[in-house]
Structures are given as C-alpha cells and as structure tokens.
Amino acid sequence: MNQIFDIFIIGGGINGAGIARDASGRGLKVFLAEKGTVGSATSSWSSKLIHGGLRYLENYEFKLVRESLKEREVITKIAPAITQPLPFVIPYTKKLRSKLLIRLGLFLYDNLGGKTKIPKSSKINLNKKYSNILKSQFTVGFQYYDVQVDDKKLVEMNIDDAKKMGANIVENRKVINAKRLEEGWEITLDNNETIKSKILINAAGPWINEIVNNVIEVNANKSIRLVRGSHIITKKLYNEEIAFTLQNDDNRIVFIIPYKNEYSLIGTTEVDVNTPDNPLISNEEKIYLINTINHHFIKQISKEDIVDTYSGIRPLIEDFRDASKVTRDYVFDLNLQDKNSPLLNIYGGKLTTYRKLSEKVMEELNPYLSMQNTKNWTDTKPL
Ligand SMILES: Cc1cc2nc3c(=O)[nH]c(=O)nc-3n(C[C@H](O)[C@H](O)[C@H](O)COP(=O)(O)OP(=O)(O)OC[C@H]3O[C@@H](n4cnc5c(N)ncnc54)[C@H](O)[C@@H]3O)c2cc1C
Structure with a gap:
C-alpha cells in the first residue's frame, strides 16, 4: 500500500x-x-459492566471512579441499544465492611459523577424486598445501580x-x-x-x-502485571432482574449478574499469570466462585451446575500491591x-x-x- x-x-x-x-x-x-x-x-471476557467501580473507592481512586461514573452516563446515552441499568444488592455481612463504610462509599458513588439519570442507592430489607434468595442471616442490604453492556x-x-x-x-x-x-x-x-x-x-x-x-x-x-479473571455461568439462580455484589472474607467481591435471560454470570477471580495467551479457568477458581455462592445463597451449587466458563487477562500496571488493589x-x-x-x-x-x-x-x-x-x-x- x-x-x-x-x-x-x-x-x-x-x-x-x-x-x-x-x-x-x-x-x-x-x-x-x-x-x-x-x-x-x-474486551469480550469482561464482567460486561459499564461501572464506576465502587470497590476502587477503598483504594482512594477517586479520580478513576469519578471519570468512570461520568463515562457511565455518556455511554448509556450514546449506546442505548446495548446498555441496561441494573440494580446491584450488597448484602451486609457482620465482621466485614461496616454499614457506615458502605453508606459512605455509596454516598460518594451516587454523587462523584455529577448529574445522573441512574437511580440513587438505598438501604433495603432483604427479607421484604428479595426474599428466598439469600440465607436468613442476610437481613440488611444496600442497593445501588450500575450498567450492563454487551462488551x-x-x-x-x-x-x-x-x-x-x-x-x-x-x-x-x-x-x-x-x-x-x-x-x-x-x-x-x-x-x-x-x-x-x-x-x-x-x-x-x-x-x-x-x-x-x-x-x-x-x-x-x-512493567505490566497479567492477572487472570474468570467467570462461571450457571442456569439462572433467581428470577429477579437484579445483580448481587457479594463480599468475601478475603476482602474481594464477586458479582452475580443476570445473563442472556436464562443464566447467571458469576465472577471474578484474580490469579497472576505469565502469559496473555489462552486463559483458562482453574479448578481452584471454580471452587472459589462456587463457595462464594454457597456461603450466601439458599440455593446451593456444585461444579455440575456450571454450563460454561470464560477467562480474560487484565493488563494491569505493576505497582507491587495485592492484585485487587492494583489500579x-x-x-x-x-x-x-x-x-x-x-x-x-x-x-x-x-x-x-x-x-x-x-x-x-x-x-x-x-x-x-x-x-x-x-x-x-x-x-x-x-x-
Ligand atoms: C475478567 C475481567 C473482567 C473485566 N470486567 C470489566 C468490566 O465489567 N467493566 C470494565 O469497564 N472493564 C472490565 N475489565 C477490563 C476490560 O475488559 C479491559 O480493560 C479492556 O477490555 C481492555 O481492552 P484492550 O483493547 O486494551 O485489550 P483487548 O481487548 O485484549 O484488545 C487487544 C487486542 O490486541 C490484539 N493484538 C495483540 N497482539 C497483536 C498483534 N501482534 N497484531 C495485531 N493485533 C494484536 C489482540 O488480539 C486483542 O484483540 C475486565 C477485565 C477482565 C480480564
């Protein structure tokens, strides 16, 4: 040419x-x-969210969250056919993040991005609002919104x-x-x-x-840090059009997201790897995700319930911190x-x-x- x-x-x-x-x-x-x-x-192995990244507030990444929230607004506007606001529920868990911390995080999340058409967060009674999904010890939850996208x-x-x-x-x-x-x-x-x-x-x-x-x-x-993130897909675990943000005691969070009408998308993990090629979920990652569901949900799942999996590699900038904390x-x-x-x-x-x-x-x-x-x-x- x-x-x-x-x-x-x-x-x-x-x-x-x-x-x-x-x-x-x-x-x-x-x-x-x-x-x-x-x-x-x-770009097709993601959690398929256009989100501010509530979790990044814990790492004081206010600039990134602000920019992402603003972009959430813009992308919803320029690509309405492939974006969909979705409620996310965080079940409150004693011994993990306090109610005050979650409320403070959600207050910032509601306001950092400026004017938005996306509904604000609220505290909810899990037994009343979404009964028969979570185990009985989860009575209080917090609901906020993010946006699902076809990546x-x-x-x-x-x-x-x-x-x-x-x-x-x-x-x-x-x-x-x-x-x-x-x-x-x-x-x-x-x-x-x-x-x-x-x-x-x-x-x-x-x-x-x-x-x-x-x-x-x-x-x-x-230097780049290659961190594998994996998802498992099961038949849908509940009928409501809501997602869950589940907290684990390793301080990580796992999303459960409604997927293609019939399924639930569950992820992710964080595993350091040496190559970007052919990422595949490991047995440990499957067990980690299954255990997270079984700890929170009434419905218990096993490896037999997994209908599909996919994994992707995050290209993170190395700053020698824990994978979940790297920017x-x-x-x-x-x-x-x-x-x-x-x-x-x-x-x-x-x-x-x-x-x-x-x-x-x-x-x-x-x-x-x-x-x-x-x-x-x-x-x-x-x-
Ligand atoms: C598990 C996981 C979940 C995620 N979830 C989210 C989320 O919910 N929301 C969010 O905002 N972000 C999310 N991300 C981050 C997001 O997916 C990535 O930041 C983004 O997709 C990276 O896009 P990219 O264009 O840089 O890379 P890629 O999509 O990987 O594109 C790079 C391209 O370069 C091509 N390429 C490589 N070498 C060559 C070559 N020699 N010649 C020609 N082409 C080449 C590759 O084939 C590839 O298609 C997630 C990431 C992971 C791994």
Missing part, C-alpha cells in the same frame, strides 16, 4: 476500536490491524463507525514488525504486507509488552525516541473508560498531527 496513514493501531479491542473511531471522525487516516477478530480478546458489540459498533468514516480495519492479521523510518513507521503484517504511518499506537491490551519487546524492539518503560486506571507511554516517529503505548484501562481514553490519545498526539477537527465529538454522537 503506497498510502501513508496518520495513525496505525495495533489491536482491535475496545481501546483500539475507540481510538480508530475518534481519530477517523477527526479526518485522520487510520489503519488498524487485529490478529484475531475485533473484540474477541479481553463485544460495543467494540464492533466502534469499529463499524470507524469504517464508515474511512478507517482501514483488517482482521486475522498479526503485526509482526514495526520499524522506525526517518519519518514515521513501516509496519509489517503476517502476510508480509507493509504499511506506512506517521504514528504508531500500541493498543494490544495484555500483549502490550510482547509488542514493545518483540515487534517494535524498544525498551519497555513500564485499573490507564497510563500512556509516549515514546519520542525520534520526534518524527512517535509511538504511543497504552497500558491498563477499563471497558468503561475507553471513550475518554480515546479522547486523551487525540490530545496527546495533537502536536504531531495536522487534525482537521481538534474538537472532541464522541460524547454526543450515538454509536
């Missing part, structure tokens, strides 16, 4: 897709290569829009080499096709450092080893924050591009 692109994106997960859409809408020439099909990796569709909708605006998107094409030129980059795909681009964006999710080390061959500035925020690493060929590595992130992340990528790269449209636009244009 003789054309020189403005931006070449490695990876068609939610971050790559969001950047491709935003950049194409600004009149930039975009090429995105995905080694599988778009949205088929981490894979969210990627596909961003990709479709990017294509409509002129982006070149190729699937089943692995990037095998990226070479700095005097100006820009020459990128080689696994069919030996070469593409030239002014800027290179590495949005390979958990494969980020594999790309940095083996494809681009520059020194990685950041879910994203960090950019702009490599200007040569000012004429910028490289942007994207570390971390959440499904929820992909749109804001994409906007910030455009701001970061603005000095190196001649954009027709520098105004942010994706917060109002429906997908």
